[in-house]
Amino acid sequence: xxxxxxHLPTLSVQEGDNSxxxxxxxxxxxxxxxxxxxESGKGPQFIIDIRSxxxxxxxxxxxxxxxxxxxxxxxxxxxxxxxxSAVYFCAERAGTASKLTFGTGTRLQVTL
Amino acid sequence: KAGVTQTPRYLIKTRGQQVTLSxxxxxxxxxxxxxxxxxxxxxxxLFEYFSETQRNKGNxxxxxxxxxxxxxxxxxxxxxxxxxxxALYLCASSQGSGNxxxxxxxxxxTVV
Numbered sequence: 611x612x613x614x615x616x617h618l619p620t621l622s623v624q625e626g627d628n629s630x631x632x633x634x635x636x637x638x639x640x641x642x643x644x645x646x647x648x649e650s651g652k653g654p655q656f657i658i659d660i661r662s663x664x665x666x667x668x669x670x671x672x673x674x675x676x677x678x679x680x681x682x683x684x685x686x687x688x689x690x691x692x693x694x695s696a697v698y699f700c701a702e703r704a705g706t707a708s709k710l711t712f713g714t715g716t717r718l719q720v721t722l
Numbered sequence: 723k724a725g726v727t728q729t730p731r732y733l734i735k736t737r738g739q740q741v742t743l744s745x746x747x748x749x750x751x752x753x754x755x756x757x758x759x760x761x762x763x764x765x766x767x768l769f770e771y772f773s774e775t776q777r778n779k780g781n782x783x784x785x786x787x788x789x790x791x792x793x794x795x796x797x798x799x800x801x802x803x804x805x806x807x808x809a810l811y812l813c814a815s816s817q818g819s820g821n822x823x824x825x826x827x828x829x830x831x832t833v834v
Contacts, residue, residue, distance in 0.1 A: 641822070653827045653828045656823075699765065706820040707819070708753050708766060708823055709755070715764065
């Protein structure tokens, strides 16, 4: 499949290290945030989400941090693996509608 | 449980033609939304359907339309295709308001 988003900011991380991907959101009314992983030629894959009444949520090897004061979201991946190489998008949603507003994405490259 | 299924996966159309893309949501999901992904504009919301009604619409011209059937399956149509309509079209589904949104693999449309 083709690659979408050829000129994205890139984060290079060595295998086994921790990765931190950052995202700034714009809408103060956003109350739900999601991180997606998109591999080449595939659709976005849900990783983890967080609601605005929380500031931290952990999953398997992933942690999302939310700082509403500065409208900042981060995704931490522990012990990064080659299979984590992909483009990562943050998305925000205001209210209960299904409309998501996506960030520009960050390409994560895992080096051996 | 099967994921969001989109057909066709790849298609090539000529300028001026129209195209219809199909989406089958995850079983039990009643909300279906559509997104366009391009290298230049990233992921942009097209529209959302819930119980056969369009509930939300993005900032796209009227050439882009959609519908949802009683079984929650959805189609989107683009008429009078332009070169700039070349993109990955993504369908996403959720159980309803405020629930996690899952994406399909997308339909790659190339307009020549």
